[in-house]
Amino acid sequence: MDTTMEKESRPSWDNPMQFVLACVSYAVGLGNVWRFPYLCQMHGGGGFMIPYLIMLFVEGIPLFYMELAIGQKMRLGSIGAWSAISPYLGGLGIASVVTSLYLCLYYNVINAWSFWYLFHSFQAVLPWSDCPVNSNRTAYLEECEVATPTQYFFFRETLNISSSIDENGGVHMGLALCLLLAWLIVYLFIVKGVKSTGKVVYFTATFPYVVLIIYLIRGVTLHGALNGVKYMFTPKMEQLANPQTWINAATQIFFSLGLGFGSLIAFASYNHHNNNFENQAITVSLINSGTSIFASIVTFSIYGFKATFNYESCLERMRLLLMNTFELAEDTVHIDNISFWITDLNRTQPEQIAAIASRIETCSLEAELDTAVEGTGLAFIVYSEAIKNMPAAQLWSVLYFFMLLLLGMGSMLGNVTAIITPLRDFKVLAHSLSNETLNGLVCLFCLLLGFGFTTRSGNYWFTMFNEYGATFSLLFIVLLEIVTVSYIYGLKRFEKDIEDMLGRRPNWYWKIMWVAVSPLLLISLFVFYILNYIQGGAPTYQAWDKDVVREELTQIRLGLRSDSEISCVNLLLLSAVKLLSVIPVLILIVF
Amino acid sequence: MWTVWTVWMVWMVCLVPTTSEALCTEDDGYKVRLSIKTALGGDAYEWNESEMFFFKATLAFAMRTYSGGEQYDVSNILVCDETLRVSFVFVVTKPSNTSELVPRTEVENAIKKSRHRINSAFLLTDQTLDFVGINPTLAAPIQYDTPPWLIAFGVVMGLVCAGIVALLVSTFLNKKRSKKSADEEEAGRGNGILCESIRGKDGLFNQGLVDDDRLTKL
Numbered sequence: 001m002d003t004t005m006e007k008e009s010r011p012s013w014d015n016p017m018q019f020v021l022a023c024v025s026y027a028v029g030l031g032n033v034w035r036f037p038y039l040c041q042m043h044g045g046g047g048f049m050i051p052y053l054i055m056l057f058v059e060g061i062p063l064f065y066m067e068l069a070i071g072q073k074m075r076l077g078s079i080g081a082w083s084a085i086s087p088y089l090g091g092l093g094i095a096s097v098v099t100s101l102y103l104c105l106y107y108n109v110i111n112a113w114s115f116w117y118l119f120h121s122f123q124a125v126l127p128w129s130d131c132p133v134n135s136n137r138t139a140y141l142e143e144c145e146v147a148t149p150t151q152y153f154f155f156r157e158t159l160n161i162s163s164s165i166d167e168n169g170g171v172h173m174g175l176a177l178c179l180l181l182a183w184l185i186v187y188l189f190i191v192k193g194v195k196s197t198g199k200v201v202y203f204t205a206t207f208p209y210v211v212l213i214i215y216l217i218r219g220v221t222l223h224g225a226l227n228g229v230k231y232m233f234t235p236k237m238e239q240l241a242n243p244q245t246w247i248n249a250a251t252q253i254f255f256s257l258g259l260g261f262g263s264l265i266a267f268a269s270y271n272h273h274n275n276n277f278e279n280q281a282i283t284v285s286l287i288n289s290g291t292s293i294f295a296s297i298v299t300f301s302i303y304g305f306k307a308t309f310n311y312e313s314c315l316e317r318m319r320l321l322l323m324n325t326f327e328l329a330e331d332t333v334h335i336d337n338i339s340f341w342i343t344d345l346n347r348t349q350p351e352q353i354a355a356i357a358s359r360i361e362t363c364s365l366e367a368e369l370d371t372a373v374e375g376t377g378l379a380f381i382v383y384s385e386a387i388k389n390m391p392a393a394q395l396w397s398v399l400y401f402f403m404l405l406l407l408g409m410g411s412m413l414g415n416v417t418a419i420i421t422p423l424r425d426f427k428v429l430a431h432s433l434s435n436e437t438l439n440g441l442v443c444l445f446c447l448l449l450g451f452g453f454t455t456r457s458g459n460y461w462f463t464m465f466n467e468y469g470a471t472f473s474l475l476f477i478v479l480l481e482i483v484t485v486s487y488i489y490g491l492k493r494f495e496k497d498i499e500d501m502l503g504r505r506p507n508w509y510w511k512i513m514w515v516a517v518s519p520l521l522l523i524s525l526f527v528f529y530i531l532n533y534i535q536g537g538a539p540t541y542q543a544w545d546k547d548v549v550r551e552e553l554t555q556i557r558l559g560l561r562s563d564s565e566i567s568c569v570n571l572l573l574l575s576a577v578k579l580l581s582v583i584p585v586l587i588l589i590v591f
Numbered sequence: 592m593w594t595v596w597t598v599w600m601v602w603m604v605c606l607v608p609t610t611s612e613a614l615c616t617e618d619d620g621y622k623v624r625l626s627i628k629t630a631l632g633g634d635a636y637e638w639n640e641s642e643m644f645f646f647k648a649t650l651a652f653a654m655r656t657y658s659g660g661e662q663y664d665v666s667n668i669l670v671c672d673e674t675l676r677v678s679f680v681f682v683v684t685k686p687s688n689t690s691e692l693v694p695r696t697e698v699e700n701a702i703k704k705s706r707h708r709i710n711s712a713f714l715l716t717d718q719t720l721d722f723v724g725i726n727p728t729l730a731a732p733i734q735y736d737t738p739p740w741l742i743a744f745g746v747v748m749g750l751v752c753a754g755i756v757a758l759l760v761s762t763f764l765n766k767k768r769s770k771k772s773a774d775e776e777e778a779g780r781g782n783g784i785l786c787e788s789i790r791g792k793d794g795l796f797n798q799g800l801v802d803d804d805r806l807t808k809l
Contacts, residue, residue: 115744115747116740118743119739119740119741119743119744119747120739120740122739122740122742122743123739123740124733125733132732133729133730133731133732137728137729137731138726138728138729139726139729140729174740177744177748178744181744181747181748181751184748184751184752184755185751187755188751188754188755188758191755191758191759192758192762196758320626323626323676324624324676324678327674327675327676327678328675328676329675329676329677330626330627330628330629330676330677331628436759436762
């Protein structure tokens with residue numbers, strides 16, 4: 001076997017199935033589980049499907065198709081591919097790589113949290129089900145008493161969160177270990193490039209569905225689950241008139257498919273020249289959206305269970321209050337006739353009712369269902385609260401966090417591949433470093449920087465990166481991509497390339513989308529984001545206030561505070577946060 | 592003399608209950624609430640005189656245990672303000688002097704010490720058998736020698752490291768093996784025949800270039 005020839009030929013997927021599963025594994029990630037159900041709830045339940053599906057067909061699938069086409073045609077990572085299209089566009093590829101780098105830095109921290117929760121599920125009593133007791137065992141810890149045990153476990157024991165982004169605190173050793181493990185696993189999966197990735201995606205793409213089906217069956221059989229599902233699917237059509245609904249639908253499709261990071265280009269570059277990526281693009285996009293809808297059914301049945309549980313606990317508390325205050329026999333007050341009793345007692349003994357008025361709560365199922373949560377709050381607080389009340393909670397906990405891990409790891413594979421593929425395309429690097437060494441160095445670099453997210457203020461940095469780091473630049477990148485392909489490279493040439501690969505020209509539908517509709521949509525999204533950014537002022541984040549034991553909206557302040565000094569490093573970092581989204585754009589323009 | 596005695600008897604008969612009633616106040620004792628139906632549902636027992644007797648006996652037991660053998664009896668436990676809720680107030684009198692009350696703190700400590708026994712006697716829990724003002728001592732957190740999460744972490748970490756080492760070693764070995772076979776090939780470039788095999792000969796006899804041909808000489 002000729003070893004020099006081996007080095008020249010590009011590695012490829014063992015079969016097209018691996019490529020499809022890799023794309024599915026990358027696209028189906030945590031956002032499908034924690035962002036889509038929230039949007040569904042905020043924008044009118046079943047009615048949200050309409051803008052969502054419209055955006056999928058108008059924006060999502062055409063852009064996905066385009067990225068796959070470019071990757072498969074150029075057979076290079078994002079930097080090489082865009083440089084090949086036009087020498088002035090090398091910056092576009094670099095911007096993609098930088099954005100992927102940002103994502104790699106903070107995304108694996110979520111996997112570290114999932115590992116932490118997963119390992120803590122192997123206990124007789126789940127640690128987030130009860131508050132810890134104080135030193136003389138008379139009461140629970142105050143911070144936990146005011147918040148809930150699940151919130152306490154997340155903010156205090158997992159993150160050991162400080163009060164603001166300025167207070168750094170030390171590194172949380174347990175989380176740092178979990179982050180190390182997460183990066184070792186990523187390295188294990190990508191160490192041999194697509195050869196190892198291709199085998200891993202069989203598992204990471206399919207097992208989450210197994211867990212989702214199990215959870216669906218468990219979820220809909222829970223007491224009160226149908227309340228949640230009914231709530232979700234009752235469409236509130238008036239939300240369709242709200243422009244925010246359409247903007248959120250477009251943004252969700254955009255980010256859910258992972259466009260603009262260069263991962264899709266990287267994955268497609270390992271395909272055979274004649275791979276039928278058109279069908280694959282449609283398949284993967286539909287699977288991604290289908291998974292979002294499927295996951296939101298599961299989420300809403302869990303919501304329904306939790307809301308019903310809280311509602312019934314509230315009623316039980318009221319029943320006890322009435323019984324104890326008025327010395328009523330136990331079987332006279334039921335949870336059904338509480339309101340009757342209150343009105344009756346208000347009439348007969350108003351002074352006593354007034355005395356306990358501060359403790360009387362109005363229990364409402366709708367109010368419980370209305371509490372919409374997204375993001376890490378949903379995944380780690382709401383879900384774990386629901387799980388702790390299920391029978392055989394440890395089993396469900398292990399399954400759930402294992403699923404979160406697989407979803408997160410699958411997306412990480414794409415993110416890291418988006419960085420190493422362009423790097424490997426540089427001949428200098430490819431010849432001086434072996435595959436394993438280069439991959440190891442990238443992982444090590446991301447790991448070391450990632451330790452910053454395991455400090456006490458790490459969650460705030462995470463929020464900053466998550467909300468402001470990539471969103472803005474990605475829109476710009478993809479807008480430039482579509483404009484380049486449609487106008488600079490030329491639609492005719494692109495059509496010919498596709499005919500070359502697939503044996504047929506793309507439909508008129510695709511052409512209209514690429515030339516007109518998608519760019520217009522992206523421009524309007526981009527304008528909206530700029531307006532929002534200008535109006536919004538300083539970036540804000542939810543800070544955990546230890547005294548009030550609640551999250552409060554806090555602004556990043558660059559001024560000096562009376563009680564703490566901001567070190568130079570922090571100042572630089574805070575400025576960097578503001579510039580985060582702008583750096584790739586600057587690179588783009590400079591190159 | 593007889594009338595004085597009768598009056599004194601009547602007075603005693605009337606006064607003693609009132610005396611014991613006067614003793615039994617919530618300030619000097621504790622209020623108890625039982626939520627039997629909430630705790631036991633269908634298996635709930637009826638609260639009646641016998642159950643009350645049992646409760647008094649249990650409290651007397653708690654006082655005996657705490658005081659180290661002082662002969663508390665059922666008659667030392669005075670109960671009043673019984674309601675349909677199944678709540679009442681009780682006070683504990685000293686066995687030596689039934690008109691003197693045991694201080695509240697002592698009663699509280701006694702109950703705290705035997706709380707679990709009292710709960711189990713009535714098949715209830717800290718929440719369903721409520722002594723108003725006596726907070727239940729919460730269960731001590733389980734102490735582990737090694738936190739269980741660390742064990743799970745160690746297992747997974749070990750497997751992952753083993754996997755990485757195995758992959759890297761196998762790649763390294765593969766490279767060495769293919770390099771060795773490449774070296775061997777290098778030595779025999781040409782038409783694939785190793786030098787060793789033709790070292791001793793002058794050349795290879797090639798049939799195609801034989802000069803003499805018996806048939807074509809014309």
